[in-house]
Amino acid sequence: MTTALGSGLSPARRELANGAVVTTQQTPMIPAVTISAAVRAGCVYEPDELPGLAYFTGRVIDRGTASRSASDLAEALDDRGVTLKVSVNRHVLTLSCTCLADDFADLLTIVADVLRAPSFPPHEVDTRRAEIVTRLKQDEENPAVRASEALQVLLYGPDHPYGRPAKGTLSSIERSDRDALRAFHASRFAPATLSLVVVGDVDGGRALDAVERAFEGWTSAVPPERDVPDVPPARERRRVDIEIPDKSQTDIAYGFTTISRLDPAYYAYWVMNTIFGQFGLGGRLAENIRERQGMAYYAFSAFDPSLGPGPLVIRAGVDPRNVERAIGAIDAEVRALGVDGPLPQELAETKQFLIGSIPRLLETNQAIASFLQTAEFFGLGLDHDRRLPSLIDAVEMNDVRRAAAAVLDPDRAALAVAGPPVP
């Protein structure tokens, strides 16, 4: 019996002459390959007056290049059963796709072309803008989106890049033209901002060589970094209510700002959040709100740190008549963990769970690619998956208590509630 990844990942990494970084990992499960290209071109790099420009860029970047029309690209992808997925977060725009192993070389060439030389055809810009406008209007009537976005504003303020809606606003998208897209691409897409990961049924060394060839000759000045502005500490409880008629359920988003992913306390926060709103159906939150009180199908918390202090967000969807009761339950759980910390048994079983879950978190090529991108972005090292067990195991009761006490305080919480009027 052999276990290909039984003892962990064994990625290969190469920094190309032009500054781009390539990481590869061979896996045996299926004859397919995932390519993930992460560029430091996320929301924080947008001009302040054009929020959503990174997202808009992601919607048009694969719709034509200097040498391939939109139709050529569409045909090349569709003929191979491939979908390019572009996602944007605070710091990074990621273009990813999965193809059959036999198509790897062709797809890599396409991905390189799209990253290096998008042409942003005017017709495509207009069509994708209309799609984004439609999406923004759909979001207007989506309680989950409205609550989440309102919470980000409460936590970070409307001018902080972490507080802005990733898709922008109707006004900013209408004002973003082809020149703005081209300028954003020119300013952020460069070898020095690119991390490319290849995972799948392809020899790691061969993949490294192929990537090196695909990006040969691409040179560009190193784009400047942009510091994440400070986040003012929360001194009071804040709340916003948004009424959306003709809906059945109300969404609650309740949260705090926390720490940077680079903070040494990260692992203690991770364990704390798992106890609070992840373990099993959703940790202590789900145990109270769903299991004991039957108030919600989902109640959980998500901890999402980045270079700057990311949020810890609690989410629950409840009957509009139960909003205040649900908020009361969240308050109680926040206060309990913040004041008393976890029970010894909770800490032990959570650490055991997180350590044991590492192979499962690396079950698919996409998941491994995402893990390696995160490791590269935060400088965690090629052996991060092997070091994770000891990093988690080192978290002690006092570390978790400190993390909980530092963040979980109902009197400094931000709340956004979106849904129908109470009947």
Added chain:
Amino acid sequence: MAEFGDRRGKNLGKTDLYNGHMPGPDMLAAPSALRVAHIDNGLHIIVQEVHSAPLVSVWCWYRVGSGDERPGLTGVSHWVEHMNFKGTTNIPRDQMKGIVERFGGNWNGYTWIDQTTYLETAGRDALDTLLFIEAERMANGLYDADECEAERTVIISELQGGDNDPDQLLDNEVTATAFHAHPYRHPTLGWLPDLQTMSRDDLFGHYRRYYVPSNATLVVVGDVDADDVLRRAEKHFGGIADRPVPSRRRPAEPAQLGERRVTLEREGTTAYLKCAWRAPAAADAAFFPSLVLDAALTGAKGLNLWSSFRLAPPQRKARLYSALVDRGLASVVSGALLPTVDPFLYTISLTAMDGVGLPALESAFLETVETVRREGLRDEEIARAKRQLKARLVFDTDSVTNLAHQLGYFETVVGSGFFETLQSAVQQVTLDQVNDAARQWLGRETRTVGWFQPQEKRA
């Protein structure tokens, strides 16, 4: 604990299943032989060794879904699924939490029209515990009255959360309109009045009726030894007595005599259009031509109900994408055709681009469909659709969890011997068969059209 109100499917092409070899392209990493066994009480067991990671995925499938429910008890299968996480004789309620997590595992379950299933994926050392959990779930569910009552509001919350999505709301209405008699007409979550009135005894009766060994398939995939799995399965499940299961006598759906329409008007910003046609069942010869037709119209999804729909389809050259999205009439087009026991629906869903009215969108959409029916698709469109499906069927099995799902799904919904034929069945489809499918299945008289017409904000 998911329920699939939207249409999701799944698929896999694989060789060497059921100890056999299939002709056609060997698209998958050759696994060791599949092991298939029955134990004396009728439980069907499928084991696939996959040693790519130190994991095991265990799924237990039951041939019961919302298509087996009667009026007044709609949603009972899904609610029973929820109750089967609420403690058993030998795993008290307070010990359920953490039993899988101890091995780094996750767990879940889902219910759809033909099946209910439970899964755990965890470190390989969890195997014995996972089999114990599934045996307990099959035979020893507690169905505590207070727990049943507490879950009522959780399920209603799940229903209301789905109702917040106009697309989901419209999907329920279109499905209910498309069927007169067949129980596929009601949502898997059930109708609200039934959820408000169903009793603990209704739930427990349903559980005892359908959760028996001969109505189940146990699937184990991962870093295990097949002989060891079978020994342990015998140990845990062998003592469970079989009982007769009600035969699946679902009311036959009468022929549809003309187009049906339904319109929802609610406050909102965006218009949605759905068109659902009666579709062939999985075992119907027309299923694969219809699947290729869907890929040519809206892009190939694959056939993995658990994972396919998380990956957007390649569709930029698809007929309806070109006609509607590229022309600025729709922002989203999607199609869904899933393998089902009885004829279900082929549904195409459109989101109107901001500023585009539903009459204009529907006109362009139906005109495109009629053109396909009248003139047929081109060779290169069929070739592209088949290449897409070939790739997506491979992607459908990218983990032990997804492979286990595929093995269990097709065994439960279609039966033995179907799963390993998927790739070759797709590749054998001809242009004439696809064009015949378009003419036969996409007619005006067998379609149901749904509109979600947003209304201006009330003052």
